[in-house]
Amino acid sequence: MATRDWSDSESVASSVAAASEVSTVPDKFGFLGGAQYTEDGEETVPVDVIRRREKKWLDMFSNWDSHMLKKYKKVRDRCRKGIPSALRARGWQHLCGAHKQLERxxxxxxxxxxxxxxxxxxxxxxxxxxxxxxxxxxxxxxxxxxxxxxxxxxxxxxxxxxxxxxxxxxxxxxxxxxxxxxxxxxxxxxxxxxxxVPGYYARGLEAIQVDGDILYKLLKKVSPSAYKHLVSFVLTTVYSITLSL
The missing domain is CATH 1.10.8.270 (putative rabgap domain of human tbc1 domain family member 14 like domains)
Incomplete structure (x- = not known):
């Protein structure tokens, strides 16, 4: 199995060193040290637009089986557009069928x-x-x-x-x-x-490792900046875990 090339990670060494100086203020997603990546001038969606989107999802939830059978493309398109944050948990549960297992x-x-x-x-x-x-x-x-x-x-x-x-x-x-x-x-x-992902987490995790290697190679080829960012994140996380041990 191919190994990942970490030779170009020198440019992200400073990020690793900064892991011990993480801000104590969480960003809007709950992560510490990430607030600087959220723009202050971020475009906001009008409240009435958000409410209309939520109403559409609530209607789908109340007729979920019918939508999945007869209006699947509409469900798909709304997923791609984005599930309203207030209904995201419920949306995920319906999309994977977890809500039915919980009911049973x-x-x-x-x-x-x-x-x-x-x-x-x-x-x-x-x-x-x-x-x-x-x-x-x-x-x-x-x-x-x-x-x-x-x-x-x-x-x-x-x-x-x-x-x-x-x-x-x-x-x-x-x-x-x-x-x-x-x-x-x-x-x-x-x-x-x-x-x-049946069998994806079988012993040895071969499928996960293969997909990981494919992801790294694709990113390095088509988006070097994203590749370096991912390498930086991995190294920073490993460094943080090492400090906590």
């Missing part, structure tokens, strides 16, 4: 979250919690609500899919938790793994 299993998540699990599994999960988005306000504090919700989601997922669980589920679960509570986040994670 209303108490399953809490029961599995409280059930005893293999102590070694729980220990492995806890070792990975602090590595997930360490610069996001939800996951900064050890034992905080973000890390504890992440632990519960990963623990339940590991119990439901013991042959497929791996630490690569953690970043995906963390992103879901940025948008919704733990229970729907779990059902979204399960739906995504079952429907869209």
């Amino acid at each position: 299993n209303p108490c399953a998540f809490d029961q599995l979250a409280e059930a005893p699990a293999d102590p070694r599994l729980e220990d492995d999960i806890r070792k990975d919690l602090h590595r997930q988005f360490p610069l996001h306000e939800m996951f900064l504090q050890k034992g905080g609500h973000g890390q504890e919700d992440l632990f519960r989601v990963l623990k339940v997922h590991a119990q439901v899919s013991p042959d497929e669980y791996c630490q690569a589920h953690a970043p995906l679960a963390a992103v879901l938790l940025m948008q919704m509570p733990a229970e729907p986040a779990f059902w979204c994670l399960k739906s995504i793994c079952d429907k869209y």
Whole structure:
């Protein structure tokens, strides 16, 4: 398997050094040190336009099966246009089918979250919690609500899919938790793994590594600036994790 070329990362070394001086003020997405990338003069969408978009999505939610069967292109186009932020969590749950699984299993998540699990599994999960988005306000504090919700989601997922669980589920679960509570986040994670990437998290993670290498090579070829930014982010994250160990 091809290895990634980090030889041109000298230009981003300063970003790595700055990791220890991260701002304590979160940006609008909850990440520390990112406010400088949000323009003050950012164009705002009029409130009445936002409300019209939300009303369209609420109408789709109330007739979801009909829209998916008869008006799929409209759903697709509205997704590409952007799900209103106030309804994004609900939209993700409908798009992957998690809302139906939650309705059919209303108490399953809490029961599995409280059930005893293999102590070694729980220990492995806890070792990975602090590595997930360490610069996001939800996951900064050890034992905080973000890390504890992440632990519960990963623990339940590991119990439901013991042959497929791996630490690569953690970043995906963390992103879901940025948008919704733990229970729907779990059902979204399960739906995504079952429907869209079956076998993707098998032992060895070969498919993930191949896709990662393809992404790096494509970015380096078509957008060197994006490639350097991604390299900078990876190095900064690794540096931050190393400092926290």
